Amino acid sequence: MNKFPDDFFWGASTSAHQVEGGNIHNDWWLAEQSGALKEPSGQACRHYELFREDFAIAKELGHNCHRFSIEWSRIEPQEGKFQDSEIQHYHKVITELRNLGMEPVVTLHHFTNPLWFSQKGGWTKFKLQRYFLRFVEKMVREFSGEVKFWITINEPLVYSSHAYLLGCWPPQERSLLKTVKVTLNMAQAHIKAYSLIHKIYQDKALARPMVSIAANLQAFELCRPTLKNKLAVYLRHKLYNLYFIEILLRKKTLDYIGVNYYSRNLVDVESWGIVHLLADTCKHNHHPLRKNSLGWDIYPQGLYKLLVSLKKYNLPVFITENGICTEDDDLKWDYIREHLGQVYKAREEGVNVLGYIYWSLIDNFEWAEGFAPRFGLVNVDYQNQRRTIRPSAKKLSEVSKTGLI
Numbered sequence: 001m002n003k004f005p006d007d008f009f010w011g012a013s014t015s016a017h018q019v020e021g022g023n024i025h026n027d028w029w030l031a032e033q034s035g036a037l038k039e040p041s042g043q044a045c046r047h048y049e050l051f052r053e054d055f056a057i058a059k060e061l062g063h064n065c066h067r068f069s070i071e072w073s074r075i076e077p078q079e080g081k082f083q084d085s086e087i088q089h090y091h092k093v094i095t096e097l098r099n100l101g102m103e104p105v106v107t108l109h110h111f112t113n114p115l116w117f118s119q120k121g122g123w124t125k126f127k128l129q130r131y132f133l134r135f136v137e138k139m140v141r142e143f144s145g146e147v148k149f150w151i152t153i154n155e156p157l158v159y160s161s162h163a164y165l166l167g168c169w170p171p172q173e174r175s176l177l178k179t180v181k182v183t184l185n186m187a188q189a190h191i192k193a194y195s196l197i198h199k200i201y202q203d204k205a206l207a208r209p210m211v212s213i214a215a216n217l218q219a220f221e222l223c224r225p226t227l228k229n230k231l232a233v234y235l236r237h238k239l240y241n242l243y244f245i246e247i248l249l250r251k252k253t254l255d256y257i258g259v260n261y262y263s264r265n266l267v268d269v270e271s272w273g274i275v276h277l278l279a280d281t282c283k284h285n286h287h288p289l290r291k292n293s294l295g296w297d298i299y300p301q302g303l304y305k306l307l308v309s310l311k312k313y314n315l316p317v318f319i320t321e322n323g324i325c326t327e328d329d330d331l332k333w334d335y336i337r338e339h340l341g342q343v344y345k346a347r348e349e350g351v352n353v354l355g356y357i358y359w360s361l362i363d364n365f366e367w368a369e370g371f372a373p374r375f376g377l378v379n380v381d382y383q384n385q386r387r388t389i390r391p392s393a394k395k396l397s398e399v400s401k402t403g404l405i
């Protein structure tokens with residue numbers, strides 16, 4: 001049997017809008033009310049009230065860390081009007097985690113924006129970054145004594161492409177120019193936030209924090225070994241996986257690399273055009289794999305390959321998300337076990353992986369897909385908000401408690 005080190009982090013993740021319920025002051029809520037999305041988030045998992053119960057479950061499962069996000073639109077529902085009661089709420093959240101012996105990993109932007117911010121133009125406008133930075137400064141001054149691990153922005157490229165290129169998330173636009181602007185503005189915002197966060201810790205004579213983003217990495221694989229496909233795999237890995245990280249690395253603004261990994265992208269390009277090179281995938285079910293309930297390929301080896309490809313940056317890596325939506329709990333356990341095997345293998349190869357955070361602790365609101373996909377370690381019955389721990393969660397908990405796989 002293989003053993004992870006005793007100080008390895010084991011945990012699960014959530015994000016505010018997906019679990020809390022009642023986040024009425026953000027851009028998602030508005031889009032949900034307009035009927036433009038599959039279903040509204042509504043009360044979601046009522047985690048805002050039930051966080052203590054949910055954390056007690058995580059504790060029982062042997063977790064020693066927990067990732068969650070602070071909802072900016074709760075803290076600042078109107079421009080410049082900061083809500084002390086909401087700040088106090090997140091103090092309670094963090095205190096509860098600390099009391100249970102779980103290291104908080106705190107995300108500052110997880111896809112949602114305060115409505116006032118998005119109505120001014122949101123991330124498309126360079127100048128508006130200052131509002132995000134003001135929020136970051138406030139949060140970090142508030143929570144620096146209790147938090148070591150920060151994630152400034154979750155999956156910036158997923159956000160910019162879904163909201164501004166594919167048009168499936170608010171504000172549902174289709175503009176390449178805006179997509180590029182949003183991506184670069186988010187990179188700039190992270191770079192400034194990084195210095196800001198470090199400065200606050202220095203001023204307060206606190207130990208150095210660990211600051212990163214959560215980068216969505218995909219395994220780009222060849223369907224057929226043609227020249228077009230090889231070029232496409234190379235370009236996509238560079239552009240979608242590494243480009244953003246490398247901007248931040250050049251400015252020395254990553255203390256670790258947060259990795260969100262789910263699936264494979266099977267590259268098969270029809271013609272030489274740039275759009276084809278950047279987007280075409282195999283449509284013929286060549287090299288079939290097991291799939292999650294959203295049809296994403298299950299490809300554990302991809303995680304190993306990606307982790308090894310990050311080795312050259314010489315930074316610790318934190319798996320900040322990895323998970324599967326499925327009704328088949330045996331498949332869920334296979335997914336987790338096999339991915340952990342790949343993490344172990346990458347560690348053997350010298351990749352300094354600090355921890356593994358499963359997505360998600362509880363079933364939740366999967367954005368444009370609504371509540372149907374079941375990613376949770378814990379089943380949520382949305383009729384009565386009852387939580388039921390899945391057998392796969394108990395198996396993972398054995399690993400978390402012993403380190404053995």
Ligand code: GCO
Binds near residue numbers: 154
């Ligand atoms: C993301 C987000 C999560 C998702 C999860 C499953 O990666 O898109 O961080 O909010 O719910 O990844 O798709």
